[in-house]
Amino acid sequence: MKSQTSKWTLLSLVMAVLAVSIALASGPLFEAQPGDLASFSAVAPIDAHVHLYKDDLAFDSLMRRLNLRILDICVIDDRDSYAKGLEPQRSDVLKVVHRTGGRAVLCTTFSPYKFEEPRFAQSTIHQLDADFATGAIAVKIYKVMGMEMKSKAGKYVMPDDPAFATIYKDIAAHDRTVVAHIAEPDSCWQPPNPDSPDYDYYKQNPQEYAYAHPEWPSKAAILAARDHLVAENPKLRVVGAHLGSMETDVNQIAQRFDRYPNFAVDTAARVPYFMLQQRDKVRAFLIKYQDRILYATDLVVMPKDDTEKALAEWNKTYERDWKFFATDQNIEYGGHGYKGLALPQPVLRKIFHDNAVHWLPGIMGKP
Ligand SMILES: [Zn+2]
Secondary structure, eight states, X not given: OHHHHHHHHHHHHHHHHHHHHHXXXXXGGGOOOTTOOHHHHHTOOEEEEEEEOOOOHHHHHHHHHHTOEEEEEOOOOTTSSTTSSSTTHHHHHHHHHHHTTTSEEEEEEOOOTTTTSTTHHHHHHHHHHHHHHTTOOEEEEOTHHHHTOBOTTSOBOOXXXXXXXXXXXXXXXXXXXXXXXXXXXXXXXXXXXXXXXXXXXXXXXXXXXXXGOTTSOOHHHHHHHHHHHHHHOTTSEEEEHHHHTOTTOHHHHHHHHHHOTTEEEEOXXXXXXXXXXXXXXXXXXXXXXXXSEEOOOOEEEOTTSOHHXXXXXXXXXHHHHHHHHHOOSEEEETTEEEEOOXXXXXXXXXIIIIHHHHHSTTTTSOO
């Protein structure tokens, strides 16, 4: 009996090894089915751009189930009552960080508005260094630079203003990353167009609609200032949020990648813009620059938002995006169908995991 058992055990072991080898060779581990997030979870996905301000165990459960980590981002905008200052959002994010055992990681920010006050840079650096000590791995800068803030002399203040120079040096010296949401989609400067992915946003936020503010700087001028900041700080990693606001043509992004080795982009809220461009062109771009693109969503959950609704939205977003990047199935967007990119698995692993690890050191927890 004993020898019979071990013979069978050995045989089943050989069979199991064979089965796994066949499975790995043909790759069904990563063959996503509609509505199936198992292959998404298998790459240990990182969402590099989320605004989760609600401390609820349900998000921790979701992140564990999906094997997901997120960069949880603070943003200061004096036109928004919750985002007027760093508090309460920094405390809210730190609660989420704690609740999720570090699956959510803090991206802090600073208020740029008082840039003309004496000691502005010093006190900002003081605040950022304290945030780094409490675990912040990145610093967000926001489109109010270039599209809202003015100097006392009445000039629009750009992200490369000398007032911010020592702050960027400090972030680089601490080996932290800048997440730069600078400028907006092209449609922000264009007349209302119901076919644009951003049509509803500007309808709801007319104060952010550049088309209604012809006195604002042009998008080209704002992106030139952003590029200048990237060029001036070669030791600073800069992740351009929302495809670096170059959402309509991947060639514009490629041009920056070729010029600035310290520049990457996240896909937050701009995945549909990949669908709207020529499929082969986008696919070739993602394969060529597979080390420079970070998967991200821009999902937002305010402290008073409904948890169930938010969870449904998160699941739906990850399902749609994974289906688009990982399979060649049809994806519905805005009443049209788009064929998924079916990116090779090593490329998926970079976009959904490795690149965040590289560009956002600390995203996996303390080294
Ligand atoms: Zn955002």
